[in-house]
Amino acid sequence: xxxxxxxxxxxxxxxxxxxxxxxxxxxxxxxxxxxxxxxxxxxxxxxxxxxxxxxxxxxxxxxxxxxxxxxxxxxxxxxxxxxxxxxxxxxxxxxxxxxxxxxxxxxxxxxxxxxxxxxxxxxxxxxxxxxxxxxxxxxxxxxxxxxxxxxxxxxxxxxxxxxxxxxxxxxxxxxxxxxxxxxxxxxxxxxxxxxxxxxxxxxxxxxxxxxxxxxxxxxxxxxxxxxxxxxxxxxxxxxxxxxxxxxxxxxxxxxxxxxxxxxxxxxxxxxxxxxxxxxxxxxxxxxxxxxxxxxxxxxxxxxxxxxxxxxxxxxxxxxxxxxxxxxxxxxxxxxxxxxxxxxxxxxxxxxxxxxxxxxxxxxxxxxxxxxxxxxxxxxxxxxxxxxxxxxxxxxxxxxxxxxxxxxxxxxxxxxxxxxxxxxxxxxxxxxxxxxxxxxxxxxxxxxxxxxxxxxxxxxxxxxxxxxxxxxxxxxxxxxxxxxxxxxxxxxxxxxxxxx
Amino acid sequence: xxxxxxxxxxxxxxxxxxxxxxxxxxxxxxxxxxxxxxxxxxxxxxxxxxxxxxxxxxxxxxxxxxxxxxxxxxxxxxxxxxxxxxxxxxxxxxxxxxxxxxxxxxxxxxxxxxxxxxxxxxxxxxxxxxxxxxxxxxxxxxxxxxxxxxxxx
Numbered sequence: 124x125x126x127x128x129x130x131x132x133x134x135x136x137x138x139x140x141x142x143x144x145x146x147x148x149x150x151x152x153x154x155x156x157x158x159x160x161x162x163x164x165x166x167x168x169x170x171x172x173x174x175x176x177x178x179x180x181x182x183x184x185x186x187x188x189x190x191x192x193x194x195x196x197x198x199x200x201x202x203x204x205x206x207x208x209x210x211x212x213x214x215x216x217x218x219x220x221x222x223x224x225x226x227x228x229x230x231x232x233x234x235x236x237x238x239x240x241x242x243x244x245x246x247x248x249x250x251x252x253x254x255x256x257x258x259x260x261x262x263x264x265x266x267x268x269x270x271x272x273x274x275x276x277x278x279x280x281x282x283x284x285x286x287x288x289x290x291x292x293x294x295x296x297x298x299x300x301x302x303x304x305x306x307x308x309x310x311x312x313x314x315x316x317x318x319x320x321x322x323x324x325x326x327x328x329x330x331x332x333x334x335x336x337x338x339x340x341x342x343x344x345x346x347x348x349x350x351x352x353x354x355x356x357x358x359x360x361x362x363x364x365x366x367x368x369x370x371x372x373x374x375x376x377x378x379x380x381x382x383x384x385x386x387x388x389x390x391x392x393x394x395x396x397x398x399x400x401x402x403x404x405x406x407x408x409x410x411x412x413x414x415x416x417x418x419x420x421x422x423x424x425x426x427x428x429x430x431x432x433x434x435x436x437x438x439x440x441x442x443x444x445x446x447x448x449x450x451x452x453x454x455x456x457x458x459x460x461x462x463x464x465x466x467x468x469x470x471x472x473x474x475x476x477x478x479x480x481x482x483x484x485x486x487x488x489x490x491x492x493x494x495x496x497x498x499x500x501x502x503x504x505x506x507x508x509x510x511x512x513x514x515x516x517x518x519x520x521x522x523x524x525x526x527x528x529x530x531x532x533x534x535x536x537x538x539x540x541x542x543x544x545x546x547x548x549x550x551x552x553x554x555x556x557x558x559x560x561x562x563x564x565x566x567x568x569x570x571x572x573x574x575x576x577x578x579x580x581x582x583x584x585x586x587x588x589x590x591x592x593x594x595x596x597x598x599x600x601x602x603x604x605x606x607x608x609x610x611x612x613x614x615x616x617x618x619x620x621x622x
Numbered sequence: 623x624x625x626x627x628x629x630x631x632x633x634x635x636x637x638x639x640x641x642x643x644x645x646x647x648x649x650x651x652x653x654x655x656x657x658x659x660x661x662x663x664x665x666x667x668x669x670x671x672x673x674x675x676x677x678x679x680x681x682x683x684x685x686x687x688x689x690x691x692x693x694x695x696x697x698x699x700x701x702x703x704x705x706x707x708x709x710x711x712x713x714x715x716x717x718x719x720x721x722x723x724x725x726x727x728x729x730x731x732x733x734x735x736x737x738x739x740x741x742x743x744x745x746x747x748x749x750x751x752x753x754x755x756x757x758x759x760x761x762x763x764x765x766x767x768x769x770x771x772x773x774x775x
Contacts, residue, residue, distance in 0.1 A: 294672065
């Protein structure tokens with residue numbers, strides 16, 4: 124409780140509130156413009172966090188991402204293009220309802236379920252993180268090895284449409300993580316004689332390339348086209364809202380928990396949470412035939428789940444240093460940049476920082492109601508921003524942002540190479556997020572494996588005989604069989620539901 | 623830029639083989655156990671195997687019809703625009719130390735906007751003003767040493 128009050132006191136600073144307001148507007152804008160993702164917004168924020176204290180940096184990412192995930196719902200409802208991938212699951216339903224003249228109700232549900240989901244996620248984060256941190260204090264290199272393996276497996280088996288393609292993306296990330304001086308002998312690997320690569324592939328320019336430049340490249344095709352957005356009266360979004368939300372209160376609770384579960388699982392993020400909540404909602408719905416044709420019920424479910432997941436994604440990131448999704452992967456990069464090591468010790472050494480993350484999630488989700496209302500009011504303008512001016516501007520931010528970290532043009536080249544890679548991968552259905560997780564988890568996996576092996580003189584049995592390690596190992600292996608679960612759940616004799 | 627899964631798979635098999643070849647000269651640990659080479663080799667083998675699976679799947683589904691149409695490529699606006707982005711960043715890397723940020727940055731933004739059909743007087747004004755704002759933010763407020771080049775501001 125002391126820490127909580129201590130963290131609250133930190134929010135007395137005017138500078139911090141300035142960061143909150145600016146990042147809220149930034150997040151709402153990026154979320155509302157189709158084609159710009161929350162991950163890209165986070166990557167472009169990193170060069171600025173470089174010049175902030177750790178507290179402001181974390182608060183900036185929290186507020187920006189919470190607002191962006193909500194704002195992604197706006198173009199989904201008004202132009203049938205999800206603003207961020209997290210709104211993709213219910214884009215059809217949202218747009219169909221808009222065509223029926225119910226845009227206000229959809230946006231009202233989007234806004235309030237986002238805030239409620241975000242608050243649920245924040246509460247779970249506050250309860251689960253310190254508890255898990257106590258458990259994590261007893262972890263050794265064996266448990267950390269399995270945790271990293273669990274994160275990698277979840278990325279491939281749950282978060283990817285095609286496990287083969289997800290796996291390939293992950294392996295590319297793992298390969299990048301091996302570049303530079305190796306941990307056992309200090310031997311330089313894959314540096315091709317370049318001094319810049321001795322410290323490895325720099326995370327920040329790589330992120331900006333993979334999520335910023337590749338988005339710019341992809342948006343280049345139709346950048347001169349304008350969206351035709353449906354008009355909406357922001358004042359009407361709260362009409363009939365309470366009644367709708369009350370009818371689906373069970374859905375909200377269920378979806379909030381689904382989001383939290385996906386969030387705590389390392390490797391899977393808000394977009395996956397929305398898809399799973401959508402599927403679960405359809406399974407238990409009284410009117411599953413309406414799904415996809417303009418039902419409000421799945422919007423309640425998936426809209427709650429993606430925001431509750433966003434907060435819960437911070438649990439594995441803070442407690443174990445294992446990212447819950449690509450945004451928290453960037454957060455881990457920022458923490459390292461600030462000389463902070465995420466993991467159970469951060470709860471003892473920097474408790475105010477951890478509590479400040481909780482508080483900023485609560486503040487962001489409360490502020491979301493007034494700010495989101497204004498964003499809906501301004502949606503007409505935001506969707507009219509000419510993208511043929513926006514894209515070159517974003518590219519320049521990418522260039523300068525990559526340069527700013529080490530003041531090196533090498534990093535700008537690295538950013539470009541990663542941008543081309545990300546563009547090529549996306550075009551061929553290979554997801555980009557696993558590359559980032561591979562880059563973050565690769566060193567954790569390798570170091571903990573090599574350390575474990577050297578200290579036990581290559582005794583592999585330790586990976587399964589320690590109780591903690593055994594549990595995590597079993598969980599990891601269970602995840603590998605995820606594609607088989609639908610077969611097991613199928614009712615005997617009954618055909619699976621048609622898609 | 624969509625090409626067939628067969629080709630992408632073959633690309634990953636090659637990449638895996640190259641990574642493996644790159645580790646051949648790595649030293650072992652003192653006790654003869656594998657050290658720096660273990661992890662990259664594991665990655666290489668898995669990458670080649672996954673690539674082979676993807677390639678075989680693509681081959682069996684005979685997705686050659688999806689293969690890239692090289693002849694029509696130069697007529698695809700998206701692809702040519704993407705090349706402009708590429709050329710813009712490369713030009714930035716090559717020119718910025720000689721011409722300085724204010725000139726190079728504005729030039730890159732201007733050319734891209736012009737390519738994206740913004741009328742040129744408008745593009746010119748936006749490029750110069752926006753780039754000066756970026757300079758103000760990064761060079762003056764955040765103190766990033768952006769190259770000055772020909773201009774001294």
